[in-house]
Amino acid sequence: MKTVQDAFNTFKQMLVPLYDVQEADAITTLVLSELTGYSKAKLKAFPETELTDEQSEKLSTILNQLQTGEPLQYILGHTEFYGLKFEVNPNVLIPRPETEELVGWIIESSELPPINILDIGTGSGCIAITLKHELKQATVSAIDISIGALETAKRNAANNQVEVNFIHADILAHENIKLDKKLDVIVSNPPYVTETDKRQMHTNVTDFEPHTALFVPEEDPLLFYNAIADFATKNLNDNGLLFFEINESYGEETIEMLNNKSFINIELRKDMSGRDRMIKCGWASY
Structure with a gap:
């Protein structure tokens, strides 16, 4: 060459x-x-x-x-997301363009004065860090079950010069998570890939990216969505918002689940490829 x-x-x-x-x-x-x-x-x-x-x-x-199928972002050790540079490694998922769209939706929906935001399953920290970077007056926290992911996210926050409160926790045991105050926005891009989906995926995802951040049981594809929605009902302020990135195959089921838990103003949005990819809904306890 x-x-x-x-x-x-x-x-x-x-x-x-x-x-x-x-x-x-x-x-x-x-x-x-x-x-x-x-x-x-x-x-x-x-x-x-x-x-x-x-x-x-x-x-x-x-x-x-x-x-070998190793993703280029892991080889280079970094990628770009929403104009910011993020370290990536096999502890974290590689941020996707559709997640940038989700972040854009949150930013356009978030009214100042200061708001309190929580990102669940933060991985590289791309959602939480970008939101703090763009919404400077917001207080932003982020949860992950993986220590390796949290260490990566902390470095990314420092490199992008933003302050995010990182919490080591398992959202499936959300009753153990205690927050100082209620939240205005909860956002999550949780694991949602089933075994059926896995068979159609590129090996550079299935062989290299962290499985705990990707896969859910075939028989319970909304496992994390259910847990996060239950957590949201107890921790969102009235008029608070919940945002999800979703599995395009389960848009209707996710809407039904949120309806059953009394969320309001549920909106399903397609990504740039025309796939059902994200949901926004509101919460009111009254």
């Missing part, structure tokens, strides 16, 4: 068994950008740019890792 063009050709050839051509192209661009410091436009405009021996060597190493 002597030039940028050589790298594109080699990566495309070696990655197409794993990824479609467009995705292979996007991965190659990202890797070359990372190694050379060039923008996407510059890489496309100057394909004959020569690579150093060190860059070629690094490209070969990364290509070998990619061929």
